[in-house]
Amino acid sequence: MTKAESQQKTRFGWQPPPAFYALLGLAGLLLVNWFFIPSFFEIQVRDGNFYGSLIDVCNRGSIGVVLAIGMTLVVATGGVDLSVGSVVAICGAVVAIVLTTTQMGIVVAIAAGLLAAFIAGAANGVLVAWLKIEPIIATLVLMVSGRGIAKYIAGEQTVAVPAELARPTLDFIGNGHFLGLPFPITIATALFVVTLLFVRRTSIGLLVESVGANPSASRACGINDRVVKLSVYVFAGFCAGLAGIIDLANIGIADPTNAGALSELDAIFAVLVGGTALTGGRFSLTGAVIGALLLQTLMTTLYTWGVPSDVAPVPKAVVILLVCLLQSPAVRGWFKRIFGGHRSIQTGSVKKAVSS
């Protein structure tokens, strides 16, 4: 990755930031909408609150943004968390059950939900960091059994939260407005800002990148790579829990089968588009957020064009595959051969030969 980047730098004299391609895609998509769906950019003000397609994209996209933020740090350590969708379902089920079957109130319910998500993340982290199981495999276990756990907690059915219990707090989280914008946007923005400050203003970000780039070298430098790995999985679990609460608050129903279904792929996609490589190392939170918004814009655009929501995965899959192909070494090589001229190939292959 860094090698390709440095080559790019020497040839063009300018190195695009990691989020560049995601931003380019988002701009392109918005441009298409500018021409074909003029109403896409209309923003109305009713009762002091903003409404419109763009607000809607941010509102619906906030779950994806929250999941992508958690996933970014996991991917940066060279791992992946396939269980976030199941954790979304578990957290939603816990909150709904505590709220409907006990008298303990919304604060306890949300705390219980986040605790469940925390435990799930910690379980993943222990499997990966201490038992040295490959992340895909370790998180697959929770992906499989998580749906069952959520169903068991919810009593094999969907749990609807009655309006009198949901009001005012839960209802506000899902559908309320803060500063004229839907509250989920506030949650996602707050999480992003806090995470960004924590990661970039302290040494945490550096530790995560170093563990992702080379775990054994990091250990030799005195970094406790296990604790770093454990913390990123716990954080991803926490983000999934937050997403589960937003999801539950938004629709008022905890659906253990469909809540967060396939959202792990959306999150991984957002992270990849945002310029973080699956191999770990350098990461971009901003890129992941833009990636998540890009995906949501794509979905909203498709719905506006009248594509049924069940069919929408097809163009999504095509876009995901295209992005992955563009990032693959083979395609990069082709581009180099087409645009880079003869000399750069030679130096590239010499460098490769020397490094291997």
Added chain:
Amino acid sequence: MSLIARLNVTLLTTAAVLVVLFGSASLWFENFFSPFVISDLFSENAFLGISALGMTLVILSGGIDLSVGAVIGFTTIFVATLIAEHDVSPWLAWPIALGVGTAYGAAMGAIIHFFKLPAFLVTLAGLFFARGMAFCVTQQSVQIRNETYEMVSEITIPFGEAEIGFTSIVFLVLLAAIAWVANFSPLGRNVFAIGGDEESAVLMGLPVASTKVAVYAFNGFCSALAGIAMTLYMDSGNPINAIGLELDVIAVVVIGGTLLSGGVGSFSGTLLGFLIYGTIYQITYFANLGSSIATIAIGALLLAFILLQQLLTPR
């Protein structure tokens, strides 16, 4: 080398788990130890077993395929629509579906190999694509009323007082065939070699590219066959069929002792994993427990076997 030492430890554990599960269930529930339960166990899960055979080969080669559930769902609605709404004979619809599944698997395998992309990512995109295409065909369930389907469902082999159904026979025949290919043919040896260490396989001059594409193509074929088996079992097709089935399939393969890192495993193990899976579902059915308990139990068993593999794999 003694016989005990040559047998895989995980395979023995799997067999022990099966014996303990089935034995205790037989003692606990009346009528559990009967040919009817065993024949149910096969016919209810035959499609899963067929899919697990393809998945075993993929995992042996060091890869993974998350798209099987979606391809199965697509095949059920594709076949059902062809037969019920376009009056295509099943004898034509089935080969078409098998061809589509095989080509789909081959395409994913080619992308994985030639562009050096992670298998789980490509096949996850494949999952989305196939599931979306299934809804493109039709958005609701399609019934199949066809003479061939009635005829095929009457093909059975007597098993005690019960009968083994057609799809179970297909599963067992395919199992025997693929086990032979894996153990006694150059293709099988190449798969094991690639799964063990792909770089070494390349250096040894083995046909890595064609083998990997063939493995994914075979898995696509198995998914399509499993989809056809599902239409035979349910007499209908539905785009929402087999959602999340890939996880069950992977669980069956891993419980059967195949290492997720590739290179080690067996088809007899997959058969044992399949039987354990079926037994767990039969037990929850006998005990009137919800399906969530079965899912959790399979997840727990999956975790236990992954930990066991981790213990046994030298590092």
